[in-house]
Amino acid sequence: MRLIPACILASLAVTGCSDYRDTMMVAPDRQGHAATDPERPTPQGGTTKLVAGPGEMYITLGAQDTLTSVAKAYGVTLDWLIKRNRLTDPPKPGDNLIVPQR
Numbered sequence: 001m002r003l004i005p006a007c008i009l010a011s012l013a014v015t016g017c018s019d020y021r022d023t024m025m026v027a028p029d030r031q032g033h034a035a036t037d038p039e040r041p042t043p044q045g046g047t048t049k050l051v052a053g054p055g056e057m058y059i060t061l062g063a064q065d066t067l068t069s070v071a072k073a074y075g076v077t078l079d080w081l082i083k084r085n086r087l088t089d090p091p092k093p094g095d096n097l098i099v100p101q102r
Helices: 003-015 067-073 078-084
Strands: 039-041 047-049 056-060 096-100
Touching: 067 078, 078 096
Parallel strands: none
Antiparallel strands: 039 047, 056 096
16 A cells, blocks of 8 residues: 555656756846847757856847957856857847856
8 A cells, every 4th residue: 555655756756857948937137137038049950948047147238239348248258158148140239148147
């Protein structure tokens, strides 16, 4: 009799422990930017939503912002900014980027 509840508990633990990032919601940062991030293409041809990790946040590009100015302001290289945000085209004002928190 005790074996059945243990089996049920084990199967629930296994099913509930998977990581599904495609269903995660992105919360706005302290400035109210980026409730969601636009889907970006993956190298495999699909799309995935970029999610800011620990120690990262979203910013929204202004009319005067460039990738170089953003990289300098947040202390990262231009290469890091491009790779982290999976940029294939130059971003436009109003686009959201992931940057390290200050």
